[in-house]
Amino acid sequence: MAFEIIKQKFGELTEYVLQESESGNRCVIIPELGGIVRQLSLRKGLTLFSVIKTPPTPLSLQEDTKSASELLFPFASRIPDGQYTFLGKKYQLSKNETGRRNAIHGLVRKHPFKLEEQIVHPDFASIKLSFHLDNTEGYPFQVRFFVTYKLSADGKFTVSYSAINEGHEPCPVMFGWHPYFMLGNEDVDAWKIDIPSSQIVKFDDNMIPQGVAPFNEQLPMLLYKNELDNCFIINTESAAVTTRLISDNQHVTLNIEQETGEGKFNYLVLYTPPTRDCIAIEPLTGNVDAFNNGEGLNILAKGHTVDGTITVHLS
Template identity: 70%
Template sequence: MPFEIFKQQFGELTEYIIQEASTGNRCVIVPELGGIVRQLSLRKNLTLFSVLKTPPTPHGLVQDAKSASELLFPFASRIPDGKYRFLGKPYQLAKNETGGLNAIHGLVRKKNFHLEEQSVHADYASLKLSFTLNETEGYPFEVHFSVEYTLHADGRFTLHYEARNNDSQPCPVMFGWHPYFQIGDEMADAWKVSIPSNEIVTFDSNQIPTGKEPFYLEKPTLLYRKAFDNCFIVAPESGNAVTELISENQNVTLRISQETGEGKFNFLVLYTPPARDCVAIEPLTANVDSFNSGDGLNILAPGQTISGTITVNLA
């Protein structure tokens, strides 16, 4: 069979591998560590590219504070001082950012996800994981969160998330994915990036939004000597927005597509780490600090579900 799913030990962690035998395309998933994708390898012609940068050891993965490949739910990025108001009521989240200033990146990081389903077919294989939030500090809502990873025969990797409000009251939700992408052994300064936006979020010194302004940059633009730690507004009309990382030396383009439209991934964070050996490209369903601003925030009624899809492929 061209696709298979198997599990193996990675130190004390158990990981699941979705693999296509004919191409070597594979993704490696760690349910007990926040359901993250530890590795994603995709082939173009004769070359198999490992496109995700994550800590290389089990200990490094467990201790990672940079959120490599993590699922950010029910909020992404920062909430200042961990405080927000929802339907007139104040809430206090744990201030878990380094330095203790803010709440950051949600409540499911490094949690033990439940393996709900695995499926192998002739042209794709998928793995579905879930975690239920219930009476969590600062977020007293019961929400069932799931993510389905799929590897397709045409070389696409998809991440499909879904959140269902199992509570008796409305709840705020936001989702983001936090992958660091790489292309071979090249440094980021050799790549070009094409950002699907003409509007950027302005931040204060605490990386909290203060407004928006026009964004003008050549598409694509060379990353050489450019540093990003920014949030962009993505036009939702197209139904799909694509960020491209381009290596002309290797003749390959990494495409990160995010579903846009009402309630979908209409925001995007781009970050170039100081080591400049990767680029974080983070599709978001709402703006930074949306729990306070409401900008893009999804509010789920009891029993309501929200979902969306991110796709990664090589061109």
């Protein structure tokens, strides 16, 4: 098995391709556009599946408003009116959600990340990126954010993040990843999904949490004519849980595993866009509006770090 990392142009953008020659497994990363994963291809048997959907051209990718594959930090999902209170102080974020009045999906989207490290090993290839938040509008804290993408010989792709408080005061942090997954050319209606949760978050008309309800659907759940835009709570004593996206027609299952436990990925957002050719499966470390409700919010003291890992593979 031979791994390599190739640097190449995608329009005016520069991207890095991590790939393994024998299997054809590959991922494509764009550091200067929020450090996103533009492509991810994984093999099962004779078939190489493209499993992440992003806009197809450099311009459409730069102009994308649907957060395809974006890293969501220091908060994910919505903060109503962009306002939150932390340790008795009120803060105002920019209200950037299209058609609504909320702040959404953090402060690192579409910003250039710094390339920290590239590793090519007989058993894997990896790339590490960073972004420094320093007294950003509405978030007057100093936090260094890292993400490492790793493609391994066992066919697994991992997204590992960490964040360290480099300031003098405690700061709130939350992380999420926003990929749209697909399986070949099938539509969402051909798939089933196994959701590792028995509790669903109730939303108001502004998609802000208003409590919790039991989630009693029979699993795996058919996605046929089923529209999802929901957040689920992960309650488990295990170190990780897996969301499974199942195509019976193609005899393949996409597994998205998220670390669980204190400070880890204990929430999950699922969304089926109107195109119904993909599904967003978004592991989160906190609930929607965690900056206000505190549910899953990590509070970092000076010099402290938080981290977690998401793993994607086919079976």
